Amino acid sequence: MERYYQKEIETASREEIRAIQTEKLKKQVQHVWNDVPFYRKKMEEAGVTPDDIQSIDDLCKLPFTTKDDLKEQYPYGLLGKPLKECVRIQSTSGTTGKRVVAFYTQHDIDLWEDCCARAITAAGGTDEDVCQVSYGYGLFTGGPGLNGGSHKVGCLTVPTSSGNTDRQIMFIMDLQATILCCTPSYAAYLGERMKELGYGPDDIPLKAGIFGAEAWSEEMRHSIEETLGIKAYDIYGLTEISGPGVSFECSEQKGMHVNE
Template sequence: MTYWQKEEVYDIEQKRQVQSERLITTVNRVYNNVPFYKEKMKAMGIEPGDIKGIGDLDKLPFTTKQDLRDHYPYGLFAAPMEEVVRIHASSGTTGQPTVVGYTKNDIEMWSDMIARSFTAMGVTKKDIVQVAYGYGLFTGGLGAHYGTERLGAATVPISGGNTKKQIQLLQEFGSTVIACTPSYILYIGETMKNMGIDPRSTKLHTGIFGAEPWTEEMREQIESMFGINAMDIYGLSEVLGPGVGFECSARSGMHINDDHFVPEIINPDTLQALPEGQSGELVFTMITKEALPLLRYRTRDITTLHTGQCSCGRTLTRMDKIAGRSDDMLIIRGVNVFPSQIESVLLKVAETAPHYVIIVDRINNLDTLEVWVEVRPEFFTDAIKSLEKIEKHITAELFSLLGLHVKVKLVEPRSIERSEGKAKRIIDKRNK
């Protein structure tokens, strides 16, 4: 088995010692350099000396995305600006963008985390990696780029979009690995088919997909379309970017690089830590970052953690696929609905394509849920009875899973807008 770094196979005592030492250093760093944390800790009656190791993690305050916005742009930085060599930011489409900074050491660590992740997925220095994540303020493109170079593989920095150029380079450059969002690789495949090109004709053997939630059903669609291994990578800009977690060849959950990011699961309502194996909100404490080491950052992602050695040999904590985000969860007539649940049903239906949109509205003070999904070209017909049969089947499957009546509307092939980055799946009209 190939590992990038020895820390991936630490035993429990080695891991706890490393985590404890790094946590103590980080707590001192933020207390002395970030007024926000100093005030928070003082208000809780905590001083850095009270943190003796990883067992004291729950004594520390939480951090939220709103805290980053409230201290925009650099208020939570723990390093002076003359030590910051890179700045990234979220899109800010749902509010003030969150700004993250990196020192030179942070960039080195990030590069190692991507190289570690890609190695576990079977990428080697012999590969040609086409990076089709967006470059710029978004962390995906440059994060994958630096990690690919650290690994020693050839990097094709095409960025996102320009789909026909993507296809040209896949064919002419002989790319063996592609990194992008799962929705975008499906769009690339669809475009190839429309151009009369078999998606399985490329030299790709692995796809590395992240930046948006995706289901096992979507994995099956991608693997069937391209004949590749579709691997999951996890990250968020506030914690690092891509490379916080990754799948290995065993695909029994994503390994979290817990020598750098200590994970917890909490109840999002009570904020109490939950025992291993229970589902809840994922929280991270960054213990090696210099520019922006956040304490107990609430990701809003819903998942479950598992410890113990993986069949690949790694002892890093593993997390299940993200079920959804607590702030993306739809509450429809008192029922909690995650978009991933709807996707899992749609992608099991042979007649429909993996392109859909969920529309939530409120009519006569009653919440409504409607799903538009494309019919595959070979099944699209003017025969109303045929389409009605498909609609009724999907409606029944969704009712069985959710206990809700969902209105299903089949739409023409290629009528739902495609995304060359993160797909927009939900339209919530209730707050408009």
């Protein structure tokens, strides 16, 4: 069964992808050169100008940006659009120092939600599904990203956020949730709690889980799948590049597809 949210984009040839990447890279480099002093300074220090970037092959000419670089620009140093065009922020946790703040225009949010919608669709999600989003919300990107992606697919979205496990189980069973989005460790814990309450895999309406925000093993995947009676799919993202949906697994479960 084909599982594409945006088939033309997701099945584009390598040549088509490279052409789009070249066009967008040139445009983005010119944009940050003109509008973000931090990036212009980095490029000048590396002896690079926008004229040096003529194809995706020139990506290697651009200087590296580190996590510390991003932290040092808190709060507004990375802003590339007028503040009046920005409609939301998300941020990292700040556990290792200053937070990294990401600013989103409505266009950014639309693109981000499209990427998450591709992940949900690849996991088998349709407008007939009930998608329970049990990632944290607030400044953390997990909940907002999958929530928006679920809306785009047309699922009935249940924004439970994280924690309160018995309530999570109540909604799964009462609303007959078919897709679960959360961290793999929480999925494992939720599965064990459901087992304690007497639910077996055949009792649980879930069919798929989209799990990310932490590392997990194949052994853990198989354990979750067995306990919940689902197919478990990996998803990856980071605040600095929108959030979840940077890459995701399809039904093959043999590695992630990057949303290039």
